[in-house]
Ligand SMILES: Nc1ncnc2c1ncn2[C@@H]1O[C@H](COP(=O)(O)OP(=O)(O)OP(=O)(O)O)[C@@H](O)[C@H]1O
């Protein structure tokens with residue numbers, strides 16, 4: 126109003142000066158300060174403008190009367206943006222900020238190599254002068270971080286594999302990638318809800334835990350071991366984790382890696398915010414005996430936890446020096462997950478899966494390497510309810526009471542995996558009414574089968590147990606004999622073997638002698 130008055134009161138040559146003067150006076154008395162963030166900063170696009178636009182498009186705290194809604198092609202989410210010359214309020218740390226989207230027509234078309242829009246766009250941020258020192262920097266950082274996070278989540282996630290063996294591509298990358306579009310989520314995953322909630326919380330805490338990991342001096346990584354029978358959802362769980370966190374997946378094919386150093390190189394080429402997966406770890410490589418490094422002769426103190434790291438490092442070093450043959454070792458893998466190299470990059474999750482946890486070396490399972498052991502079991506009644514909802518759209522309350530009770534009774538006994546049950550439901554999904562009853566029949570049949578096997582013919586059952594026991598005894602005896610045969614020719618070097626823990630020490634006498642001397646010297650010292 127005042128500016129209009131000035132414009133009419135002053136002659137045109139004085140208008141510019143008068144308006145500047147007016148602005149200055151106005152600013153002196155105003156309790157607000159303003160920041161203009163233009164779309165084009167000179168000739169470059171202003172990153173902050175894009176960040177603010179993204180931030181405002183998804184910020185839940187934003188309240189506005191008029192917003193323009195958009196939905197990108199192939200996107201599942203709606204985004205809203207500020208209409209032209211409209212404003213919204215946002216709150217950050219208790220301070221209110223007002224954003225105005227200012228769009229004006231460009232007066233003169235300046236020369237540019239790039240096409241420039243006819244409109245001049247920008248945001249104006251208004252905050253109170255007293256709040257400026259307190260929040261401005263933190264608020265802008267928050268906006269930039271949020272925008273980066275939104276961009277990352279919107280980006281297609283990738284599934285990497287090293288199935289090309291050790292070869293690298295033209296950019297020097299050992300990993301090949303494809304877009305990752307697995308539909309599994311924690312909603313579709315059938316498992317005990319309490320366990321599921323615990324895992325989701327753990328993942329959430331991990332993703333938000335940067336300052337915690339920094340404060341406690343821990344590398345920002347976490348290990349999950351998923352174990353259980355085939356078809357219980359281990360791979361689906363990995364996909365759900367990736368979808369939940371918005372991370373890329375690196376599916377490490379251990380059988381394609383020939384040396385520990387190659388493993389390290391693969392690790393170095395992974396990015397932050399990713400899940401590194403080794404599926405069926407018990408089948409990938411013989412990891413139960415960390416001393417069985419490559420094709421070298423074995424050390425006899427297998428499965429001993431003492432001096433674990435020394436053994437691991439020694440084995441890794443010696444195999445690396447050899448550089449030949451398939452020399453990937455458990456120690457190499459341990460270094461991969463827990464050694465100094467594991468913290469290059471940050472915010473990474475390691476997931477190992479196995480059907481046979483008992484086959485794994487305890488060193489691999491200890492906390493720090495595998496922080497959480499998740500048992501994926503046969504389908505429970507709670508999990509079954511989730512499958513019914515997912516496949517048939519039937520809630521437990523809609524099922525007849527008696528059928529539901531029977532389902533509850535037999536589900537556990539049938540020991541069917543979620544994969545088996547989903548097969549039944551997929552086949553019957555068109556006839557919802559019959560599907561539940563037929564599933565109940567299948568479950569009853571399986572439960573009876575299991576019951577028959579377990580209870581069927583006590584004598585037969587006992588015989589199996591006895592046979593197993595005898596087999597175990599025979600195996601133990603065989604192992605003892607092997608041990609004795611290995612021990613007898615070099616009894617003197619036992620101390621050396623135990624202390625040095627060389628993963629792949631030679632049987633060569635000279636080597637043994639040297640190691641003994643070193644150990645003795647160290648002890649005396
Ligand atoms: N807990 C589950 N919740 C939902 N679907 C499941 C679950 N478990 C298995 N399925 C279904 O069964 C199929 C096989 O499951 P998945 O590959 O995850 O099993 P797995 O435990 O990884 O098996 P394996 O040990 O053989 O690798 C999946 O396509 C999925 O649809």
Ligand SMILES: [Mg+2]
Pocket residue numbers: 359360361404478
């Ligand atoms: Mg699997």
